[in-house]
Each structure stands twice: as C-alpha cells, then as structure tokens.
Amino acid sequence: MSGTEQPSATRDLVSIKNLSKSFPLTKGFLEQLHFQGGRLVRKRESVKAINGVNLDVKRGEALCVVGESGCGKSTVARVVMGLLQPTAGSIEYDGQRIDNLPPDRLLPVRRKMQMIFQNPYASLNPRMTVQQTLEEPMRFHNPGIGNGELRDKVRTVMDSVGVDPSWTERFPHEFSGGQRQRISIARALMVDPEFIVADEPISALDVSIQAQVLNLMMDAMEQRSLTYLFITHDLSVVEHFGNRVAVMYLGALCELAETRTLFESPRHPYTRALISAIPKLTRERPSHIKLTGEVPTPINLPSGCFFHNRCVYANDRCKVEKPPLLQTDNGSQVACHGIEEGRID
C-alpha cells in the first residue's frame, strides 16, 4: 500500500460502480435471423439482470439488498464475489478494482471475501466430512499450514458457530438444515474474512431456526468486525438485521436508505408497496397497496422508469425518462420523478 492512498478506515470497503450484467439467451445463429421489412436481420436477445447499479458498502456495516425474484439481487452478489463477470461497470474492493484482475492477483483479495449461499443442502459437498469442508479453504489460502494448527482452527470455528467440535468426522446429511447453515457459516469464517456476502442465508430454514442463524450472524459480525452484503427477499428480516437497505426492481436501485428511515418513511412507491405487503401479526385485515400488472420481463425492459407500468403516480415523463437516484431531505436516496417533483410526499 502506498502512503498517498486514503486511510482505509474511512474508505468504502466495496464499491459497485455503474454495474450492468446481461445474460445472452443462447440461440443458434440461424435462430437469431429474422425477416424484417423484407431484409434478413440478426437479432440477439439477452436477459438484462442488472442495469446500472451504483452501491457502496461501508466498512463494518450490514447492507441489505431486497427485492422480488428476478430483480437481480443475487446477480449483484455473484458479480461482487467474482463468480460472474460484469458486462459493464466495475467492482472495487478497498480501493482496488478487482473485476478485471488475473486469478493470481485476485487470490489475496478473495481470502478477505467469503460467501454464504441460500440452500445448505446444496452448498455443502455431501461426500466431504465437516473437517474436510472446513479445512479446504484454509489449505487453499495457506498452503504451508500444519495439521495440528488446522485441527485447532477447525475446532475453534466450529465452537464459535455452535456446532459440537466432536462432530468433525460427520457428513452433511447427518445434520439438520440449521446445523448445515452453521457449517456453511463456519466455512466462510475459516479464513478470517473481512467481508461476507450472504445470499438468502435463512430463506430455506424454519422460523425457529432462522432466529438462531440470524443471531449467530450478528454475533460473528460483532466479534470479528465483519462487513455484510445481505441479500434477501424477506423485509421483516431486513428491518431487524441491516444498517442500510437497498431496494432493487428489475436490476436497478429504487431506493437506498438507513434501515430505520426506510421502514418509518418509505419514499419510492415500490418500496411502499413492498413494506405494506409484509404479513404481520396484526388484528386488522391487510390493507396493502395493490400494484397493478406484473413485473415486466428483463428481456424487453420498459422505457423510462422501469416501474412506471405498475405505478399509480406515473405520468408522461416517467414513461420516457429514467429517473436517477437522488438524495432526499430525510437522507434516503430515491429514484423517482414523482418524489423529485414533489408530486408524491
């Protein structure tokens, strides 16, 4: 590190800059050809999963990304982790651009970032014991490590996630879903990362187990001063877990705010609809905001604001001009012409 750089404590840990990712719909060359106005043209379609997302993760925070299925939240997680290459834009980790690094230079960065996946039944190798599963990342990142040290490390980490360290020789099928997710978390913690991307880590678990795993993740965050990028569709968990929330719709951000601000005064019409749809233990019948229509397909994105065809406040400007993410008076950032013009309070 050169001395001219900003001190790392004040710098954003991860910066997502103008990120776009599209997946080509693979078709044969002949299928791409269409007749149009008497001419043969070649048409290529793609699923536009992320469309120009700017997002910074501050050191020590838990940033939640929420949205419905197909909004691109998991794709963001995967691009940040380098599991997918961005179509446009860049990812910076601690001031260093990482999405274009060659594998050997990426390796030291990778050690600092780990991922927890949704389904603990699919993300653990069924033929590896817990010991082998936990050892693997450690051996990979520290080739010279001794067996004794490794065994101690496995025991400490297993203990810290609440899995009995005497079960190291067991296989994943011998554990319940909640225990497996603890093992996935242990695997992520093995290399002492700074940054963890958790993609729906509790969605596959039962209610009573969800609370256990969330508490564990909060404990780990405090003890190890971790930074989380937490992807979820469950807003009731977000209210509890994150410092800040980013709401995504069709691959773009609609709102970015402090968690408390977002739940107390949601601004974007989509955020309002999402929050009103959470089933709560209240007496009255749900009075949720009804959205008209369906989520458009990410193959043919709507013009203007992506949300305009489902928004009751949409006007002509919304149909043609894409709203930028703007700072509002209560500190949240909202991408909505209605808010900007003061049409929506």
Next chain:
Amino acid sequence: MPLLEVRGLEVKFPIRQYELTALRDVSFSLDKGQRLGIVGESGAGKSVAAFAILNLIGRPGYISKGEIIFEGANLAKMSPQQLRTIRGNRINMIFQDPMMTLNPVLTIGTQMIECLQTHQNLSKGKAREVAIEKLRQVQIPSPHERIDQYPHELSGGMRQRVVIAIALLTDPSVIIADEPTTALDVTIQAEIMELLVELCETSDVALMLITHDLGVVSQVTQRTIVMYAGRVVEEGPTRQIIENARHPYTHGLIDALPERTNPGMRLNQIPGVMPSLNAIPKGCSFHPRCEHQTELCRTELPGYVGQEGIRIACHWVASQEQQQ
C-alpha cells in the same frame, strides 16, 4: 354439526424394520365457511394431515387409526370410487407450486373442462363457459384468450390464480390450501391471499390453510392449530393464539419472529431443533427444548387442558391451571 371432523387420526409410514408415526392422535373440526390455519415447522405433520383427509397418503404410508367425518360419512373407510366423488369435487386442494400442479402440456381450458366434466354432467361448451366465468372471478384479465394458453405462458401469480379457479370450479364446501403462497413474491402473495379469502367468503367455502407463516395465519384465519412432531400442541381462536399463546412452543415460535424484537437486538430463539420422527423423545416431544420442563414432562405424554374452544397439550400449563 361441523362440516368436517377429524377424530384421533394416526398416520404411519413403515420403513424397513421401523414404523414411523407421522401423525399422532390428531383431532380438529371445521365448520361451514370457517377458516382454519394449521401451523408448524417442516416435518411437523401439517401436510400429512391435509393429505390424509383426502386419503392421498402415498404408499407405504397408511391411516392406522381415526375417523374423518365429512357430511356424515367416514372418508377413511370409503372405497376409492366413493372417494372420487368427494375429492376434487366437494373437498378441493391447492398446492404450493402452481407449476407442479398444472399439467404443462395441456391448455388451462382443457384442464378446467376435464375437471368439470368429471364431476358434473355438462356439455363441453357449457363447461367452457363456467371455466371462463371462474377465471373472471379470480381476476384474470381477458379470460377468453387466457383459457387457451398453456401454463408456461402465465406468470407465477397468474398460475396460482388459475389453480384457485380450478379449486372453485365444482363449488366445493372445503378447500385445503397447502402453503398456497410460499412460492410467490410478497406483493403477489398478499394479493393471492386476499383473493382466496374473498372468494371463500362470498361462496361460503371453508378454508383449511396450511402454512409455516404465522403472519399469514394471523391475518386470514379464525381458528388455528399448532402442530409439533406429529401432534397438535395448541388449538384455539387465532387472535387468542397470536396474542396470548400458552404452549411454550407456540410462544417461542411467535417470539422468534423479527417483528417481536426491537431492531438491532438479538432475536428470541428456541434452542435446539424439532426431533426427527424416528427419535421422538419420551414424554412431551417438546421437552428437550422447553425451559419449563420437569420430570413429568420427560416421562409422560401430556393430555389436553383448556377452556372451551382451546386445547393445550402441556404439563406446565396444566399445573398453572390447577393452581388457579
């Protein structure tokens, strides 16, 4: 007389030398037009209970004990022919995943007409009219065109609307919905749930809603049953259960929801996990996870206590009642 009454239902699955008991002594009743919620975590037996009502338990599982009385007849003892006049006609089911429920190679019209003609003596043209009317009722735009489409041409929410339309086709008196909105997004989930409740209300259909989501149960149902390890542990009016749960498991389950804790604080958790069916503890099956356990809990299966309309299977609650 209740519309549907389940008494002492027991379902077993023989597996090699074991015999797993998936349901133990499950009893409940459903009145005309009532909405009943069955809540529990995965493996609690809530889906088995729903399947058992229509005798849909797959081999080698079987109903080993109990009665299912519907309109005066015992469904557990019925011949397959007799049962077919009830299943899909008087008692209908809605399953979790609409893509798995609908046949992907038939248009939705074909599937709806088939269902109608199986149970009612209708011409194809008349059946089509009824089907279009039902699609309109579930708020599918331009039902005349949609009826000739295939399931893959519809979105997830639309498909579940079609499934609801099919469940309502024969004007049943009971609909059993097994996690009908779990596969859907929150905004769609709220819409579908509202629609289902509204339709059941207007046509006076009783709804048995099976779900793991206490929020959904609290907003939709009038009565709730909580299941744990194959047994009903608490039953009562929904508001009573949500606001004043008495069984330690129900209490813990509700307290574990994020909305019951202030933001940023640790969530309330129930320690441990639900036992698997081949290792159900002696006595009360919840005792290893319970903070109120005593010697009695470890040895003896608790019976039911509680005032009218409320049942709780817990020694601790029983001892409190006695003290009062």
